[in-house]
Amino acid sequence: MRNFSVGLGLVLLLLAFLSSCIKDELTPKKSVVFLIQADTTNTLVGLENIKINAIEKSGTGSYSAITDGNGMVKLQITLGLYSVNVSKSNSGFVINGNADNLLISASTDTVIIKSTIKPIGQGLIFKEIYYSGCTTLTGGSYFSDQYVEIYNNSGDTIFLDGVCFGFIDPLSHQVSVWSDPAQNPGLRIPVTQMTWIFPGSGRQTPLLPHTSVLIAQDAIDHKTDINGNPNSPVNLSNADYETYFDLSGKDLDNPAVPNLKYIFANTKTTFDWVIASTGQSLIMFRLPTGTDYQKFVQNQNNFSTKPGSSATTQFLMVDKRWVLDAVEIVKLEPDKQIKQLPVDLDAGKVWCNQLKAGKCIRRRVSELNNGVFTFADTNNSLVDFVGDQDPSPKVNVFIDFN
Ligand SMILES: [Ca+2]
Ligand SMILES: [Ca+2]
Numbered sequence: 001m002r003n004f005s006v007g008l009g010l011v012l013l014l015l016a017f018l019s020s021c022i023k024d025e026l027t028p029k030k031s032v033v034f035l036i037q038a039d040t041t042n043t044l045v046g047l048e049n050i051k052i053n054a055i056e057k058s059g060t061g062s063y064s065a066i067t068d069g070n071g072m073v074k075l076q077i078t079l080g081l082y083s084v085n086v087s088k089s090n091s092g093f094v095i096n097g098n099a100d101n102l103l104i105s106a107s108t109d110t111v112i113i114k115s116t117i118k119p120i121g122q123g124l125i126f127k128e129i130y131y132s133g134c135t136t137l138t139g140g141s142y143f144s145d146q147y148v149e150i151y152n153n154s155g156d157t158i159f160l161d162g163v164c165f166g167f168i169d170p171l172s173h174q175v176s177v178w179s180d181p182a183q184n185p186g187l188r189i190p191v192t193q194m195t196w197i198f199p200g201s202g203r204q205t206p207l208l209p210h211t212s213v214l215i216a217q218d219a220i221d222h223k224t225d226i227n228g229n230p231n232s233p234v235n236l237s238n239a240d241y242e243t244y245f246d247l248s249g250k251d252l253d254n255p256a257v258p259n260l261k262y263i264f265a266n267t268k269t270t271f272d273w274v275i276a277s278t279g280q281s282l283i284m285f286r287l288p289t290g291t292d293y294q295k296f297v298q299n300q301n302n303f304s305t306k307p308g309s310s311a312t313t314q315f316l317m318v319d320k321r322w323v324l325d326a327v328e329i330v331k332l333e334p335d336k337q338i339k340q341l342p343v344d345l346d347a348g349k350v351w352c353n354q355l356k357a358g359k360c361i362r363r364r365v366s367e368l369n370n371g372v373f374t375f376a377d378t379n380n381s382l383v384d385f386v387g388d389q390d391p392s393p394k395v396n397v398f399i400d401f402n
């Protein structure tokens with residue numbers, strides 16, 4: 001009986017091997033022309049040398065190529081469902097495009113990627129975001145050491161007074177029930193949980209050129225504090241602010257570090273401002289000049305419940321024209337990387353492959369001049385950011401953009 005089982009096992013193995021060979025040979029590939037469409041009037045940028053990245057959504061493969069002078073490139077590509085991203089920055093302008101559920105079938109000959117050309121942003125940016133957390137000595141999860149670092153990427157002092165930030169609904173792997181960004185240029189973006197605001201009424205919270213502000217979930221030395229975790233990669237006791245959520249009654253408050261105020265919270269039950277460790281997109285925005293945020297959050301027109309849902313949870317709705325910076329943080333599995341942000345705010349996505357491993361996402365550097373860092377901000381996080389980085393709050397790290 002044993003010999004029979006071994007023999008059968010070998011036959012099955014051989015069959016599996018043969019079928020995988022046949023599958024490889026039969027995996028249909030075809031030649032598809034990718035064509036970038038963008039209005040190049042009034043810019044110095046052409047459609048040549050644009051990088052195209054195509055990621056197959058079931059995770060079986062990815063392709064990249066560079067366009068010719070007509071914004072065109074031919075790829076030999078396996079049939080499937082793709083996320084396609086295009087980007088190029090040159091002469092102070094940036095070209096971005098994204099097609100998130102692009103089906104390449106046997107009948108696909110040409111694919112047109114509609115793209116935008118905009119001046120490169122110079123202002124406040126999310127520079128580094130640590131959200132993936134780490135494990136504890138007993139194998140539990142620890143996320144209290146999350147932080148967000150915001151950088152002044154310009155040569156001028158920027159006043160943070162009234163600048164707000166928060167994360168958007170829904171989580172990165174869920175399909176959004178809010179209106180389709182591509183169809184709605186006047187889109188409002190739903191912010192969930194707390195929306196935080198920097199203090200001051202105009203010119204009280206300056207951020208000097210090429211400096212940053214560090215916002216800790218809890219501003220303690222997470223490596224040594226009794227409430228911390230020896231596995232944590234960070235000491236955040238020198239943070240500039242902490243998110244302190246008084247309603248929970250469970251949040252830590254380091255008296256030496258100022259607490260940020262929240263202008264609105266749509267939950268009372270979470271104990272702090274916790275970024276989903278599997279990814280959640282962030283926006284930073286400024287209300288229009290002269291807007292009193294207290295009046296703003298009293299106006300019911302600035303809120304919405306979830307479309308198609310009977311739940312009463314209110315979401316603060318932010319006009320996308322107020323957004324200063326946005327980062328699409330997604331899960332690592334390609335089929336769960338669902339875009340939530342409009343392409344003109346962030347044409348790409350970024351993620352960490354290692355979860356709970358104490359890793360962060362970090363911006364690449366576009367220019368380093370006598371110790372002065374300018375970070376890449378082409379509004380495409382696929383090229384602007386790198387995942388799986390060791391956190392280094394308040395310390396600039398050089399990762400080349402070019
Ligand atoms: Ca806190
Ligand atoms: Ca505090």
Ligand SMILES: [Ca+2]
Binds near residue numbers: 325
């Ligand atoms: Ca940006």
